Amino acid sequence: MDAPCQTTPPLEIPSRYTTDRSRIREMLDLSAAQLAASDTAQKGFALKVPDAFLQRIRQGDPGDPLLLQVWPSREEELDVPGYHHDPVGDGAATLTPGLLQKYRGRALLVTTGACAIHCRYCFRRHFPYHEHRDEEESWQSALAQIRSDPTLTEIILSGGDPLTLSNRRLASLLAQLGEIPHLKRMRIHTRIPVVMPRRLDEPLGNLLARYASSLVMVVHANHARELDAQVHDTLWELRHNNIVLLNQSVLLRGVNDAADRLIALSERLFECGVLPYYLHQLDPVAGAAHFQVSDETAVALLEAMRCALPGYLVPQLVREQEGEPYKRPIL
Numbered sequence: 001m002d003a004p005c006q007t008t009p010p011l012e013i014p015s016r017y018t019t020d021r022s023r024i025r026e027m028l029d030l031s032a033a034q035l036a037a038s039d040t041a042q043k044g045f046a047l048k049v050p051d052a053f054l055q056r057i058r059q060g061d062p063g064d065p066l067l068l069q070v071w072p073s074r075e076e077e078l079d080v081p082g083y084h085h086d087p088v089g090d091g092a093a094t095l096t097p098g099l100l101q102k103y104r105g106r107a108l109l110v111t112t113g114a115c116a117i118h119c120r121y122c123f124r125r126h127f128p129y130h131e132h133r134d135e136e137e138s139w140q141s142a143l144a145q146i147r148s149d150p151t152l153t154e155i156i157l158s159g160g161d162p163l164t165l166s167n168r169r170l171a172s173l174l175a176q177l178g179e180i181p182h183l184k185r186m187r188i189h190t191r192i193p194v195v196m197p198r199r200l201d202e203p204l205g206n207l208l209a210r211y212a213s214s215l216v217m218v219v220h221a222n223h224a225r226e227l228d229a230q231v232h233d234t235l236w237e238l239r240h241n242n243i244v245l246l247n248q249s250v251l252l253r254g255v256n257d258a259a260d261r262l263i264a265l266s267e268r269l270f271e272c273g274v275l276p277y278y279l280h281q282l283d284p285v286a287g288a289a290h291f292q293v294s295d296e297t298a299v300a301l302l303e304a305m306r307c308a309l310p311g312y313l314v315p316q317l318v319r320e321q322e323g324e325p326y327k328r329p330i331l
């Protein structure tokens, strides 16, 4: 299950992160024996943790739920049947390089291959980003396709993480999308407000605010401890700019597969001005099988959430399956 070697492109924004295993072990006060790493797993998808996220990992705990999300463990080397490089049929859904469509009315624009953090369970960890860049890297073929199809009413900016793009490029993209008359909504799928909150500076806030009436931002947190005071303030800034905020999580063994953790996450999201949207069952991507939680457990966890929370703080538990008309709820 060797990944084709695809070094992800650099971020367009200045940022501080680490790719250095020893530095992380040192910071967390863990030895190489306590925290073993896999070289093979890192070949196509290197360790990458922004400082803001690193600071929230507890010292001395190799099983910390934040650490597990970013650490390239030996378990990634396991070759598990059914886990592959294109787990959700992105290849087959490609309309034109950089543009995927699976569902009626909405298409997903792969704006960049860069991310601020590398999440080990990511379903696009083997995505062939290099095949989705047009020559000028300006999304022109995707934009032409969107302009020519009046049935598209919503565009999802995804990647990678669209907020790794410079404000200049993001402004240009939003402006071009904003001029397409049949588009009613634009959505940004991003982990940056959670993992690199400083990126949401005033100029970016002002840019997003201009599109507030049609903009939805879906952030991504899996554990309440990811949402510290700085993230809280950043998310409220976005809310004050009238941007609708939703969260998606992935159900991950060792990270959030406990009712009290999922409940705490929903409670904390609300405090941060965000409503839960989806709780995804893991996509079977090669290298992530050790994160899998059974459907039976997942359903029991959802039941526990329903017993403890108002309905609007219970996310939809869904699984994406190639060829389905929507992300199917698991009941």
Ligand SMILES: *Cc1c(COP(=O)(O)O)cnc(C)c1O
Binding pocket: 093, 100, 101, 102, 103, 106, 107, 108, 156, 326, 327
């Ligand atoms: C997940 C996804 C969407 C969004 O689906 P919603 O149910 O509207 O959130 C759209 N397009 C693609 C290709 C997706 O993978």
Ligand code: SF4
Binding pocket: 114, 115, 116, 117, 118, 119, 122, 123, 124, 125, 159, 160, 161, 191
């Ligand atoms: S930020 Fe999103 S796209 Fe990037 S590695 Fe994490 S889950 Fe994947």
